[in-house]
Amino acid sequence: LKEWEPKIPRYLLELIQNEGLKNGLNSDGCLCGKVKWEENPLPIYQCVDCFDCNLCCQECLLHHHQSNPFHTVEHWNGRHFETATLYELGLVIHLGHSPLLPCIGHSNVQKFTVIDTDHIYLAAIRFCRCSHTILDCYQLLCAQLYPATLTTPQTAATFRFLKFFQMLSFMSKV
Structure with a gap:
């Protein structure tokens, strides 16, 4: 436990970043190249169930979930992530x-x-x-x-x- 104690602040930072944008806006935009975060910061989506959990645009999110239609997704509202559904997004x-x-x-x-x-x-x-x-x-x-x-x-x-x-x-x- 003593070995872990000095790492507590970094652990807490990582946990808090998982609740926010996770430095995801440091990249230029969505991996598709169609949406640039600086030009169009919203809507930004992430999948809670996917392992990589990259931030992406709605079109990419729907495309990547054709084979995983029952994943839980979230939408960035400008302050925090809110639960959304693939059904609501048009899948x-x-x-x-x-x-x-x-x-x-x-x-x-x-x-x-x-x-x-x-x-x-x-x-x-x-x-x-x-x-x-x-x-x-x-x-x-x-x-x-x-x-x-x-x-x-x-x-x-x-x-x-x-x-x-x-x-x-x-x-x-x-």
């Missing part, structure tokens, strides 16, 4: 194809409730409507989302949540 989850190659047979975007281990999320989901379309419930299962109903599902649980619940049930008899 649409495309089912039936790769997330980066959405279906050309567009269907309407459906508002969905998704239960995950850390939150209950609202999500915008677009089902595949190509000629080889499978049922919506099967498209959800392919995306590791377990539908609450077989017909016209509007709620699903992630497989991660179901595995977590199973583990809790076995370990603590929930």
Whole structure:
């Protein structure tokens, strides 16, 4: 403990910086090069769940989260970070194809409730409507989302949540 004691101020500084901009504005701007922080300081976003947690613009945040639609994101309001949702920012989850190659047979975007281990999320989901379309419930299962109903599902649980619940049930008899 004595070895660590002189390092306490630096530890506290790092912890406080994690709650703020983390010297992120020392860089020129977003990694995409389209947004310069000095010219357009807002909006700035960060993902709480991503390991690298780089500050970025909304477009980059949405692009990087096509495959991670249930991450927790934050928006810098000029004084501190506030929780935002990928749903509010316009992320649409495309089912039936790769997330980066959405279906050309567009269907309407459906508002969905998704239960995950850390939150209950609202999500915008677009089902595949190509000629080889499978049922919506099967498209959800392919995306590791377990539908609450077989017909016209509007709620699903992630497989991660179901595995977590199973583990809790076995370990603590929930």
